[in-house]
Amino acid sequence: MKRKLLDYLACPSCSSGLALRSVTKEEGTEILSGELRCRSCDESFSIRGGIPRFADLDRIEKDKQETAASFGWSWQQFTQDDQKYDEQFLGWIAPVQPDFFAGKIVLEGGCGKGRHTRRIARWGARDVVAVDLSDAVEVAFAATRDVENAHIIQSDIYHLPLQRVFDYAFSVGVLHHLPDPRAGFKSLVSKIKPGGFASAWIYGAENNRWIVGLVNPFRKHVTSRMSPGLLYHLSKIPAAAIYAATKLVYGPLNRNGSSIAKHLFYNDYFKAISDFGWREQHTIVFDHLVAPTAFYISRAEFEDWWREIGATRVVIGWHNRNSWCGFGKMPDRQLSD
Numbered sequence: 001m002k003r004k005l006l007d008y009l010a011c012p013s014c015s016s017g018l019a020l021r022s023v024t025k026e027e028g029t030e031i032l033s034g035e036l037r038c039r040s041c042d043e044s045f046s047i048r049g050g051i052p053r054f055a056d057l058d059r060i061e062k063d064k065q066e067t068a069a070s071f072g073w074s075w076q077q078f079t080q081d082d083q084k085y086d087e088q089f090l091g092w093i094a095p096v097q098p099d100f101f102a103g104k105i106v107l108e109g110g111c112g113k114g115r116h117t118r119r120i121a122r123w124g125a126r127d128v129v130a131v132d133l134s135d136a137v138e139v140a141f142a143a144t145r146d147v148e149n150a151h152i153i154q155s156d157i158y159h160l161p162l163q164r165v166f167d168y169a170f171s172v173g174v175l176h177h178l179p180d181p182r183a184g185f186k187s188l189v190s191k192i193k194p195g196g197f198a199s200a201w202i203y204g205a206e207n208n209r210w211i212v213g214l215v216n217p218f219r220k221h222v223t224s225r226m227s228p229g230l231l232y233h234l235s236k237i238p239a240a241a242i243y244a245a246t247k248l249v250y251g252p253l254n255r256n257g258s259s260i261a262k263h264l265f266y267n268d269y270f271k272a273i274s275d276f277g278w279r280e281q282h283t284i285v286f287d288h289l290v291a292p293t294a295f296y297i298s299r300a301e302f303e304d305w306w307r308e309i310g311a312t313r314v315v316i317g318w319h320n321r322n323s324w325c326g327f328g329k330m331p332d333r334q335l336s337d
């Protein structure tokens with residue numbers, strides 16, 4: 001961790017500031033190992049492999065642990081990066097554009113391998129603090145250790161070891177995998193300072209009845225219980241079917257402006273991924289099958305989340321007609337917790 005991160009950290013138990021108690025290994029600006037200690041309650045947290053560790057995996061409920069373990073494995077396997085991700089990321093956080101980040105202190109709830117973290121740092125954020133519960137933090141750390149304004153923390157989203165100092169917090173593709181997505185959202189936005197902004201992207205209930213009815217039971221009872229290594233290979237079968245359909249049917253028909261295209265099953269989504277290569281499509285299928293927990297959230301419920309946090313200027317977009325992306329401004333005065 002870089003020393004600058006201390007400006008943003010707070011004890012997850014009592015919210016007091018944290019101090020660096022010891023440094024046992026340092027390389028350039030990175031503290032690779034050492035210990036953080038709360039200034040009030042004396043709780044301590046280790047820094048290992050350059051990452052401050054706030055997640056006591058023994059204390060975290062089993063379902064969260066399993067989600068973290070399966071995605072951690074996935075993120076370490078699938079490490080491709082691509083320019084297309086710029087566009088994809090901006091789709092999830094719409095209407096936010098790259099220039100929005102200039103000078104802002106940003107919190108990322110669920111960073112996986114740090115793909116977005118790097119982008120935001122490059123887009124001029126003052127600092128971006130990226131949190132993940134899973135082992136993917138190791139990949140995220142390696143991907144961002146040379147980036148001066150990027151910081152990686154291993155933590156549970158429900159007990160963020162952070163102060164309420166962020167200009168913007170966002171979470172893409174993570175909240176719906178939590179046991180209580182709404183509570184995760186509220187915890188994330190509780191770290192935004194008054195008048196700051198938030199974005200969230202979640203799976204939608206609408207238009208996903210086939211996933212909820214057909215894929216979900218299979219995911220819950222079969223695929224999420226397999227070893228990720230086996231599922232990695234087995235998931236190539238449905239991925240191959242989707243790959244063939246998007247390359248041979250959805251892509252060409254949509255590019256030619258064929259009137260048949262809009263009648264195709266799940267066209268908006270398959271059109272959106274028809275440009276993706278094999279590994280990217282395989283990643284998507286694998287991620288859908290590996291997660292032990294996945295919620296599909298209706299627009300009405302998502303609107304409730306924003307109402308409950310008192311957000312204004314809320315924009316909710318229907319992304320690829322199968323998911324919701326929301327953006328809003330936090331109240332100028334802090335609501336009581």
Ligand SMILES: [Zn+2]
Pocket residue numbers: 011012013014015016038039040041042043
């Ligand atoms: Zn404390």
